[in-house]
Amino acid sequence: MNIQHDIQLQPYNSFKTKALAKLFAQPSTITELQEILSSYKTEKKLVIGSGCNLFFTRDFDGLIIKPEIHGIRVLEENADWVEIEAGAAEDWDNFVEFCVSRGYSGVENLSLIPGTVGAAPIQNIGAYGAEVKDVITYVKTVEASSGKIESFSNTACNFSYRNSIFKQTRKFVVTSSVF
Incomplete structure (x- = not known):
């Protein structure tokens, strides 16, 4: 389980707005996703996809989860x-x-x-x-x-x-x- 800290969100939203995520995770399996959700129960969470409908106006003080479950x-x-x-x-x-x-x-x-x-x-x-x-x-x-x-x-x-x-x-x- 790889959790990154203070990640710039510009690459993760189509408007390319600058904002930081306190925590950022990209689980590639369901098990990884479950582990992240279990380990960070008290954190505010936002699940994102490609960022097409996201416009960050400020930093996100929580965990952003960008699932990377492909296939x-x-x-x-x-x-x-x-x-x-x-x-x-x-x-x-x-x-x-x-x-x-x-x-x-x-x-x-x-x-x-x-x-x-x-x-x-x-x-x-x-x-x-x-x-x-x-x-x-x-x-x-x-x-x-x-x-x-x-x-x-x-x-x-x-x-x-x-x-x-x-x-x-x-x-x-x-x-x-x-x-």
């Missing part, structure tokens, strides 16, 4: 459909390109949306009449206070326009999504 894998495929899991840190548009280049339909209208796979269900991203809720089967998370792994079905995600249970409660760290 795209086909879980199951037949002639009619495919099920794909993508890690939270995967670039969203790279995931769309992965699907489109293999002839998997459903996410093509969501191309060129900035951000990560992990942020997509939090914000229920959308464009051109499509939203990520239309293609997500379930979302895997870690509950921040307990470290418990939880999966949410599409219905349990409580999706609405640019909203979800993850945004409403801010209690869960998305680790991957299944489409």
Whole structure:
């Protein structure tokens, strides 16, 4: 578990604003994420993806967690459909390109949306009449206070326009999504 101190946040937000994080972690596994959450229970926390919707106006006196859980894998495929899991840190548009280049339909209208796979269900991203809720089967998370792994079905995600249970409660760290 590597926790950095007094980290400049300029590289981690698209506006390139200058601010410091008291603590900064980039867990690359679910176990590392759970260890960090357990070890820093009393710290104020902010989970970030690629920083596309972040604008720091001051230093962050707490722990910033930037999950680096990568990977795209086909879980199951037949002639009619495919099920794909993508890690939270995967670039969203790279995931769309992965699907489109293999002839998997459903996410093509969501191309060129900035951000990560992990942020997509939090914000229920959308464009051109499509939203990520239309293609997500379930979302895997870690509950921040307990470290418990939880999966949410599409219905349990409580999706609405640019909203979800993850945004409403801010209690869960998305680790991957299944489409």
